[in-house]
Amino acid sequence: MKKNLRHVISASALALFVFIAFGSMDDEGDSSSSSSSTTVSADNSAKAKQVGETLSTRYFDVTVNKVALQDRVNTGNEFADLKREDGNQYLIINTTFKNTDGESRMISDGEVVINYNGKDYLFDKSETVMxxxxxxxxxxxxxxxxxxxNLVYKIPTEIKGPAYYxxxxxxxxxxxxIGNIE
Structure with a gap:
């Protein structure tokens, strides 16, 4: 019972910390929110950087070094591995973030957009690997x-098409x- 109570208190404290941390991020009301548009138009897909190229954003230089699509995630630690799930696969994006701002900044995973059958699907929740x-x-x-x-996104195996990070x-x-999901 004490162990469960300790876990609940720890989880609550972590949730409060996350709420405070994200609430204090300085976005100054500009268009830096990635949720403002989830559509990948032909115009901005043509301007997209490629794997190995550096994308300069407001606070960071971001480089996708490598991309892999696997049916499981092997981390080298069996307790942290993500097991195979029927109907799903894992998109693993090895990414480098460099803070180009004059003060410390929090990094966040971001999102993957995949155009499947003419419709953009947004994968904005990454998998937690501790x-x-x-x-x-x-x-x-x-x-x-x-x-x-390494950023890990769970996507359905049925989805095919061009993908963007x-x-x-x-x-x-x-x-x-980041390539074509096949």
Whole structure:
């Protein structure tokens, strides 16, 4: 009973911290919110950076180094691995964030947009992998420092089409083309 109570209190404290941290982020009411538009038009897909190219956003230089599509996530730690799930696959995006601002900034995962049968589908929830080098989990970077991490998104196996990564806290037209999901 005490162990369960401790877990509830810890989870509540973490939730409160996340609420406060995200509430204090300085977006100054501009268009840096990526949820302002989920459509990938022909115009902004043509301007999209490619894997290996650096995308400069308001606070960060973001580079997608490598992309993989797998039926499970093997981290090297069996307790943190994501197991195979029928009907789903994992999109793993190895990404480097460099803080180009003059003060520390929190990084966030971002979202994947996949055009399937003429409709854009937004995958804005990444999977939680509790290991260093997997996800951004409330990470904050000091000015001119970098972090490379693996972002994991669960997507249905039926989905096919061109895919784009939009970093967190970036403009709606800040895209990196990550390939064609097949």
């Amino acid at each position: 290991l260093e080098g997997w996800g951004t989990m409330l990470d904050q970077l000091n000015p001119l420092t970098s972090k490379t991490t 939009r970093p967190g806290r970036s403009n709606s037209d800040d895209l990196i083309a």
